[in-house]
Amino acid sequence: MITVEQALEHLFSLVSPLGSETVPLAQASGRVLAADVTATRDQPPFAASAMDGYGVRAAEVAVGAKFKIIGESAAGHGFSGPVGPGEAVRIFTGAPVPEGVDFVLLQEDCDRFVNTITIDSDPGSNANIRPAGNDFAAGFTLNAPRLLSPNDIALLAAMNVPLVQVTRRPDIALISTGDELVMPGDTPGPDQIIVSNTFGLKALFDSAGAKTRILPIAKDHPASIETAFDLAQGADLVITIGGASVGDHDLVSAVAQQLGMQQSFYKVKMRPGKPLMAGRMGDAVMIGLPGNPVSAVVCGNVFVLPVIAALQGFAPAPRTRLSATLTAATPANGPREHYMRGRVDRGQITVFDRQDSSLLTVLSEANALILRPADDPARDVGDLVEYLPL
Amino acid sequence: MITVEQALEHLFSLVSPLGSETVPLAQASGRVLAADVTATRDQPPFAASAMDGYGVRAAEVAVGAKFKIIGESAAGHGFSGPVGPGEAVRIFTGAPVPEGVDFVLLQEDCDRFVNTITIDSDPGSNANIRPAGNDFAAGFTLNAPRLLSPNDIALLAAMNVPLVQVTRRPDIALISTGDELVMPGDTPGPDQIIVSNTFGLKALFDSAGAKTRILPIAKDHPASIETAFDLAQGADLVITIGGASVGDHDLVSAVAQQLGMQQSFYKVKMRPGKPLMAGRMGDAVMIGLPGNPVSAVVCGNVFVLPVIAALQGFAPAPRTRLSATLTAATPANGPREHYMRGRVDRGQITVFDRQDSSLLTVLSEANALILRPADDPARDVGDLVEYLPL
Structure with a gap:
């Protein structure tokens, strides 16, 4: 028997990262960035007001000072002319700060009468201006690999990235084996139960970024297991459930080896989940999970999730504890x-x-x-x- | 100004749970169960062996005892006849325990010679049998509402539930407003920036179970905002971003009220995110988020996620801290x-x-x-x- 750590090392030796594909930004959340993305512009691209108020020269700011309003800078519509001594522009949050302005008075600190404002409260020392490139400058890079969160998606949008290069989703084929199993919705015979592992594991693997197919249940006959392996063609990861222990009816390993699987290991020193196998079968990695429902889920969490992460381009590592x-x-x-x-x-x-x-x-x-x-x-x-x- | 808690109370008063729909089990993970599901059978449906070994009578178990093997019980193929004194059946994990058997000897505790086994190690007191209904009995209920996890999906499969009644996914329409905004991939003018909030919030809301549509950016003109509200038709939740503060260019509230929105509140005593509005607009709930990217995300997390949960049938509650x-x-x-x-x-x-x-x-x-x-x-x-x- 080998340890969980050794088993994971064996698994990682079978895996290499998948290729990438380009997806629209709105579909990139939860995917893994496959190539560094570099900003080609500053954000904000100009010094921008952080508040609604009046843009003036900082040197003139004092309680009682008066300014003449000569124009307006709104988000999307800046004020083009320079602002001189004694002058102010009405300015709104996110609007470009005009030439000559280096302080934004909050509107609540001013008293306005027609086209004149008077500072009537201490405006403090904060200029309320976000300098150009305050968030990021041209050249800022988001590094791959990175699991893209909703906030990363917002950041990529702000970087003007409409299409994102992400790792291809691992194609996983799931095969349950056993004469005792029927599909949900079927009528089980007196000695039969409903298959549950494939449904739970598909949900788990898909939530980790995979694209999982549930194949027909393989019966305990070599021909049925071969048929299932045949349907798994094209998968990056072929996962069988059950049939991996040493019982007389456990045929999966035998059939897989006939089909050319090079077996890596067989038993892991863990509870639950002792029977486990893995190997390469053509272009795919094959993992055989134990058939007990909880054992299958535990092994799915401990072994398959790290393999999915490695397929998606992350450095191979056990899950964080x-x-x-x-x-x-x-x-x-x-x-x-x-x-x-x-x-x-x-x-x-x-x-x-x-x-x-x-x-x-x-x-x-x-x-x-x-x-x-x-x-x-x-x-x-x-x-x-x-x-x-x- | 009102507190975050008061704002949430207002929001919850606008929301009622959505109706339900039936989805295939393989698509139910991450959805919210809309009706209790009750098992109609026991799991396991029969007493089942927990190990590979030999089924015998417990009263006869002792080191040195010999048994004649009279048949086999495999998963999916039980042994039909009763098992008498001095008799044993070869039995596998998950197989039905035949009549007369109340102990499963592990194969490693027995020595087999042709059709006879002899107990050669102390088999201990564990009978290695899972009684019928050990996992759940007919009548066991999974209660709604419940956010279905991958392991819940496995459980529902075992309960023979091929179709699941779940709450409909909230239809969310997202409208960014502002002349300064262009879509990712567009070429911004000198005073413009790229819209980022809608992309980040769509990813956030979809991960919480919603189905979010990004509508065209509304310009700072009443007609453009009306067009966007028109495109939002059919949504359960209409969310505008920006245009909710008190600036001269903030038209969203005015237009929404013209369209019949009954406004609930306007400003919340929080940082970031102070400007916020909400109300009912026809059949939809409308929420106006502030336009600063981080403020929008904070308000999305603090206010919109609990609303999505309430729409999906959970008792209204702030997010768990x-x-x-x-x-x-x-x-x-x-x-x-x-x-x-x-x-x-x-x-x-x-x-x-x-x-x-x-x-x-x-x-x-x-x-x-x-x-x-x-x-x-x-x-x-x-x-x-x-x-x-x-």
């Missing part, structure tokens, strides 16, 4: 790393009592996988533990 | 609630130095809005402060 304090004592762990289901709320984490790897009801209430290292001693209430957010 | 400890001292706050940009990492939060509301470069590095109440005193390094995640 957070930490929180235990709300109750928890007993010592055994020899395998344990990913326990629990719930974190404002820094306090509760390990659920029921940890059986078949319990989707428990999993759906969890928002964290608490990480117990191999042979971790018993932990007390208030102890700091690490977790992965779900 | 988290807390973290300051990495550096920060000066006292003024009389308005301040939402400061910063970055949180493992419970430590850093308030950025540059807080001007025009800085998208600073915003794109932020992942938190630190909440400073009105007249909050100076805070020291290590003090606990509240924040909203971005």
